[in-house]
Amino acid sequence: MCLGIPGQIVAITDVDRMMAMAEVSGVRREINIACVLDGPAELLVGKWALIHVGFAMSLIDEEEAAETLRALQELGEAQEALEAMAEGQKALEEGKP
Amino acid sequence: MKFASEFRNPKAAQAVLARISEVADAIGATAENPVSIMEICGGHTHAIFRYGLDKLVHEGVEFIHGPGCPVCVLPMARVDECVEIAEREGVIFTTFGDAMRVPGTLKSLMQAKAGGADIRMVYSPLDALELARRNPEREVVFFGLGFETTTPSTALSIQQAAREGLKNFSVFCNHITVPEPIRALLQDPHMMLDGFIGPGHVSMVIGTHPYDFIAQEYSRPIVVAGFEPLDLLQSVLMVLEQIRDGRAQVENQYARVVPAQGNPVSLAAIADVYERRPSFEWRGLGEIDASGLRIRAKYAAFDAEEKFSVGYAAGPRHVPEPEGCSCGAVMTGRIKPTACAQFGRGCTPDTPLGALMVSSEGACAAYWQYRGARGAEAAE
């Protein structure tokens, strides 16, 4: 359900109809920006939005994205620390006479 | 791709998978007695298979594939009505590619096109609107299907058509909503679900509060999730942690896209254009109260049901599901697709019997495509 992908708004194409050009990995498509418009349309240029069936549905919150990645990274570090401890324990045990 | 590839990092996955195993062991989940987590959304089902997540996670975690594929749950009678409209003189019938192959009683849209109907696949309702502008002598109908994610796009298109005074544009509205079928599933006495992965893109429109009842009334955890593999794994971990801690909460793993309150512009457009139908029929699940939307009277000029006197406007029509089809049982998590007597026999992607084989998002179709159902793994 509901294929949506992040795309960058690169230009406003029609202010009255609330249309803008978005780019996803070098592919361009005109999209509607009504749902993410909050102030002058020009301010959206450069922003990233979640695009679904030709509509920008939500602006991507870069801080939240970074936060999620940070949490994932911490999990990774915690895991590495655990593994290192396990390795250390194993080495200790193997080192025993 | 920014905001996507970072969430596909296999190194980070190892850590999350290890944590999932830890927590799954802590709560005593095993292959024989697994924790059953339903991913509601068909997009999540697709991602689980595409990245092989079902085989990467701890054996005590079982994914149950939910009803969140709008094409799969579309009853045959609705497809018949699409064909009926499309075959009218002067109509250009526009649809998302997904709906082209869904079988009706007699034929699919693909077959109707072959028979001469002017049916066009579009990427967006905006493209249907553009067709209407360019072909003022033709009636352009857009097949509006999908959950809350897609509903704003047709609502905004209808509003735009009204502003421009377009006379030849209408929407055949078959939009449906997520919370109601989930409630129906939770009320099923056979239901065996321990938690939910919430649909990320529906939630960016409606927010996270519509799921409060899942936690509060049914004491099940739900985590709204993104669509990248790390998003899904992290969400599984969050569900497991809730179970371990004896919590049942609505959590949001996909905060980069989903605001708790949803999107106000989308919600306003939906409320302006649509109202709830008393009930709506779902393939495999039957009639569910207040689970479908229809176009309000003030936009009747853009309502294909009114314009062509079909669908609920012409009185509900019911076509019984094919015999031997167990889609309902698969969707409520009672059986795996491969346990259905018709799977791979009477029902294949070539000749789908049931809803879940119809779209590539459907659980049965996903099993077939990604697990080589014809091969040795069918029995898994």
Next chain:
Amino acid sequence: MNAPTLSRLRDTRVTLSHGGGGRAMRDLIDDVFATVFRPPGMEDQARLYDSALTEPGARLAFTTDSFVVTPLEFPGGDIGKLAVCGTVNDLAVGGARPLWLSAAFIIEEGTEIALLRRVAATMAAEAQKAGIQIVTGDTKVVGRGAADGLFVTTSGVGVIAPDRDMAAHHIRPGDVAIVNGVLGDHGATILAARGDLALSSDIASDCQSLGHLMQDVLAAAPATRAARDATRGGLASALNEMAEAAQVGIEIDEDALPLRTEVKGMCEILGLDPLYLANEGTLVLFVPSDQAGAALAAMRARPEGAGAVAIGHAVAGAAQVRMRTAFGGSRIVDMLVGEQLPRIC
């Protein structure tokens, strides 16, 4: 390849009289298509000789293919280029050296003659590049709506050297799978060029002849077992057919698959899998592991193979294609039932 200085063809569009068998038809053929055919001034049938055919044990390879595409012209090629490359490649992947081609044109009434000239010119140019001669042909004109602009059918004849025996059933576990370059460019280009999805990008079709590339590969890696051009149905279909024919499993590595960013982007937008996108200048071949390096080097020495990479290998077991995902999981890559359609969900 220069058009006659004094053209008798005054129309700008094809009419039914260009198919009537009279002077109008003669003019169309002389003026537009004669440039394509070598040698000019041929009889009704081509009379052919090549010394390679007289070698004891040499075999004739013969193939035919029809080409329909909308739009007729697209970034990176047109229907004529497709028609030459497609048939040349069918010959090439069987180990044949492409020699001769026939070309038949079904033209819809109303088609622009300027378009036909452009198509004829690209065919002539591509045939020359591929080292193949278009030795016979035909044109027919049909009424408006009875065809979509222009359909082209080409048949090709080539010669297979006496010691050469390439076939998918020769593939053995351990053989390395190699592709000559990026996947899905043609399919993505056509999707964008059709215009109804309103997508734009700089992707161009990969449409190219692979005859010379195959000859170089076979010289460098004579034990090459089999090759397929990954056209309709994409790499996934080609690999499935090969697994089926050889009764071996095939394992590919998602990380190794060469994909352009734009093709990935288009697939993400439309919910498509690049493994099923059509290619028109991409082949996959299997070679014993000890010759894989030589095959890769031979490919990379040519522009058509500059992006050549190993993407996986054949394994013992069930005849199915399995992909190790970039995420560390694994999944089956099955044949598609029908055409891949853009999806929203």
